[in-house]
Amino acid sequence: MREFDLIARLTAGLPSNPSVLVGPGDDCAVLENVGGDRVLLFKTDAVVEGIHFTSETDPRLVGRKALARCLSDIAAMAGTPTAALITLGLPAEHDPAKLDAVYAGISELASRHQVAIVGGETTTNPGRMLISIALLGWAPRNRVPLRGGARVGDALFVTGTLGGSLPERHLTFDPRLEEARWLAEHFRVGAMIDLSDGLAGDLRHVLLASKVGAELLAAAIPISRQARLAARTSSSAKPALVSALTDGEDFELLFTVPSAEAVPLHDAWRKEFPDLKLSCIGRIVPGAGITLRDKHGSRKLEAHGYVHFQQP
Ligand SMILES: [Mg+2]
Numbered sequence: 001m002r003e004f005d006l007i008a009r010l011t012a013g014l015p016s017n018p019s020v021l022v023g024p025g026d027d028c029a030v031l032e033n034v035g036g037d038r039v040l041l042f043k044t045d046a047v048v049e050g051i052h053f054t055s056e057t058d059p060r061l062v063g064r065k066a067l068a069r070c071l072s073d074i075a076a077m078a079g080t081p082t083a084a085l086i087t088l089g090l091p092a093e094h095d096p097a098k099l100d101a102v103y104a105g106i107s108e109l110a111s112r113h114q115v116a117i118v119g120g121e122t123t124t125n126p127g128r129m130l131i132s133i134a135l136l137g138w139a140p141r142n143r144v145p146l147r148g149g150a151r152v153g154d155a156l157f158v159t160g161t162l163g164g165s166l167p168e169r170h171l172t173f174d175p176r177l178e179e180a181r182w183l184a185e186h187f188r189v190g191a192m193i194d195l196s197d198g199l200a201g202d203l204r205h206v207l208l209a210s211k212v213g214a215e216l217l218a219a220a221i222p223i224s225r226q227a228r229l230a231a232r233t234s235s236s237a238k239p240a241l242v243s244a245l246t247d248g249e250d251f252e253l254l255f256t257v258p259s260a261e262a263v264p265l266h267d268a269w270r271k272e273f274p275d276l277k278l279s280c281i282g283r284i285v286p287g288a289g290i291t292l293r294d295k296h297g298s299r300k301l302e303a304h305g306y307v308h309f310q311q312p
Contacts, residue, residue, distance in 0.1 A: 011119075067110060162227070162243075212285065
């Protein structure tokens with residue numbers, strides 16, 4: 001199929017929203033300005049065959065995941081996503097039906113979150129498929145929770161359950177957009193981050209940026225069913241708690257609030273999001289690094305989060 005035909009096919013019927021003045025088809029998309037009381041959020045992320053998915057992965061879920069990762073980062077800023085550009089790198093020989101499925105996966109999730117797909121680009125990428133998505137969003141000025149916002153004494157919370165996200169949940173997770181906006185609207189969220197590299201690894205990003213340490217309560221860490229099952233059924237699997245601390249791609253929210261808000265938050269959360277677990281897993285302390293407390297006492301946690309790139 002010629003590139004023009006391919007683009008026409010892919011851009012027919014893409015999701016739009018009121019922020020779009022001119023969508024796909026011109027030299028640039030034209031978008032409504034966000035206005036003075038809002039700041040822009042801008043994010044890009046890529047998924048690559050052989051690293052983030054395999055040639056066997058359902059292409060609809062590949063597209064879904066490519067967008068969901070970006071949405072999760074907008075959630076980490078308590079923002080609202082608005083418009084996306086999609087860049088596809090394709091092997092010279094590719095199956096148009098597979099591409100349709102990738103686009104269907106992207107469009108389905110985009111529609112659910114009122115995200116417009118306003119254009120993109122296709123190019124050749126020998127050997128493997130690559131999908132890169134650039135996503136715009138906005139957040140209220142002065143209410144963007146950054147990684148550097150954790151303070152000594154804050155309570156540390158995490159949504160959902162952690163660990164064992166491969167082989168399935170990393171493809172089907174729901175970005176916590178609504179939850180994050182609700183949190184920032186109703187509570188004094190200090191720092192917030194979405195968990196892509198594992199609890200221990202991503203918490204370290206927050207601690208370094210905030211120049212503080214954290215004490216985690218081992219018994220309070222919400223371990224996923226998948227991580228428990230893997231630990232029980234496979235002799236080579238990590239203990240479930242280690243999975244919850246170090247597995248990547250949970251895409252849950254990790255955040256801090258002042259300790260005085262911990263109990264009101266718990267109560268309000270249960271009413272607002274009865275189907276999503278919220279756990280207070282510890283607190284922010286002076287110093288640096290992560291201390292893990294269990295019935296045997298306290299120890300410094302050396303385990304790192306999942307590392308994407310292997311060192312030579
Ligand atoms: Mg992130």
